[in-house]
Amino acid sequence: MLLHKEGRGPLIGFAITLIGLNAFIALFAGGMFSYIFLAISILFYLAVINFFRYEPRKHSDGPLEIVCPADGRVVVVEETEETELLGCRCLQVSVFMSVFDMHVNWIPCNGVVEHVSHTDGRFLSAHLPKSSTDNERSAVIIRTEGGDRILVRQVAGAIARRIVTYPEVGQRVDINQNLGFIKFGSRVDLYLPLGTKVHVKVGQKVQGNITDIATLPR
Numbered sequence: 001m002l003l004h005k006e007g008r009g010p011l012i013g014f015a016i017t018l019i020g021l022n023a024f025i026a027l028f029a030g031g032m033f034s035y036i037f038l039a040i041s042i043l044f045y046l047a048v049i050n051f052f053r054y055e056p057r058k059h060s061d062g063p064l065e066i067v068c069p070a071d072g073r074v075v076v077v078e079e080t081e082e083t084e085l086l087g088c089r090c091l092q093v094s095v096f097m098s099v100f101d102m103h104v105n106w107i108p109c110n111g112v113v114e115h116v117s118h119t120d121g122r123f124l125s126a127h128l129p130k131s132s133t134d135n136e137r138s139a140v141i142i143r144t145e146g147g148d149r150i151l152v153r154q155v156a157g158a159i160a161r162r163i164v165t166y167p168e169v170g171q172r173v174d175i176n177q178n179l180g181f182i183k184f185g186s187r188v189d190l191y192l193p194l195g196t197k198v199h200v201k202v203g204q205k206v207q208g209n210i211t212d213i214a215t216l217p218r
Helices: 005-028 031-051
Strands: 065-067 072-082 088-097 104-106 111-119 137-143 149-155 163-165 178-182 186-193 212-215
Touching (some): 072 186, 111 163, 137 163, 186 212
Antiparallel strands (some): 163 178
């Protein structure tokens, strides 16, 4: 198992904090309580390490393929009106990431980045439909070689408070590249053109850069 680069700072911070707390407790409390707290600290630190695990993955790419951008479970597959950035009706596919999923986000298609933005907002549960429009979020629009505009939205949740997005406007991006990272889980929304053939259904467990989400109409 590898650790993602976004975990370096938090892991060092947690390690220093836990070492300090355990030293304080051992010095002033001691006894069985210090051993119990040490065991809890080790389990907690292992859980944090699990949050930041990273697994390199390779997927065959194609001009019409849409690949899953995150590990998790599909919570939305529906036609909707995307008024914030695209201004048209789209097919929305949303993947919810629990704290047990790998939190890396992946580029879902080949193309050129047309738009990158970050919007401050609330921290509602990412399960809620209104989290897509009310929560803190980042958005990336990729124009494919066929001219389709694909919107990928990283959405913060009740626990997730830190969204990292890597692409820049004008950058050429491809399947197999990292889109970013949402620390401690949350949700990723995909907005696809009407006529796209979706290959997943609500409730399905999916894997980032492995599961085929959809095929574009052109």
